Amino acid sequence: MKSTTQTQRWYGYFFMGISGVAALLAFMLTMPVMDKAVLLTTALALLVYGVTYQPHVRRSWWRVLLGISLVVMAVDLIMVVTIAVELVPALFSFALPFAFLGILLGYLHRSITA
16 A cells, blocks of 8 residues: 555646646647636646645745746736736636645745755
């Protein structure tokens, strides 16, 4: 039987794989820019969620994920302000992935190793 750590690691790989599929779909399918941005933001949140299942996360990986998340947040907010016709629904479409990502990055910060 697999240990809990091995099972959790495979859960992490599963969510990282789903993240990759979501990113590929965002790049391959033709869809509006807002939909692509939401899909990529969700893919990033799934990637971070998958990383939280890994037993040891280095501080450098956490910093890279934090930097990428901040860049994605800035790009998404700029795009919502400049492109979206209805500002409030567009902001709410990004609110759930960003809240999820923020919680996961905070949780991941607790369990990183130096």
